Amino acid sequence: MIDAARIVGVDPKTWTWWEGDERAPYVHQYPAIIQYLGYEPWPEPQSLAEKLLAQRRRRGLSIKRAGELTGVDEGTFGRWESGEWQPQPRSLRLIGRFLGSLD
The missing domain is CATH 1.10.260.40 (lambda repressor-like DNA-binding domains)
Incomplete structure (x- = not known):
């Protein structure tokens, strides 16, 4: 978790909040999250x-x-x-x- 948070550029507490669905990432954080995960963490957009x-x-x-x-x-x-x-x-x-x- 600490390594993942560091790679994405947030503190471990923020990462924990995200994992626990306590808080959502800010939009400016999504590019780093997508790069870290290697995929987009939402369903394929249709509309x-x-x-x-x-x-x-x-x-x-x-x-x-x-x-x-x-x-x-x-x-x-x-x-x-x-x-x-x-x-x-x-x-x-x-x-x-x-x-x-x-x-």
Whole structure:
């Protein structure tokens, strides 16, 4: 546990909280966690909302920064990510770039 915490860049207490589901990692910590584990610790994303969340975690981005990268404010990006709103057709190209493809 101590080695894992050190590799990921957190203290052992934080690692213990994560293992016990007492706390969740901050989004900026996910890239190091994914690298350490060798896989993404969530189910394969299916919906656009799930794909946005997964990509944001992979990159360790805040909702605000993800919004900036897709040309929208953080409220809009957050609503896309939660599935509350569907993006307008004009936003799909920017979302495709964010996701790394145009699918």
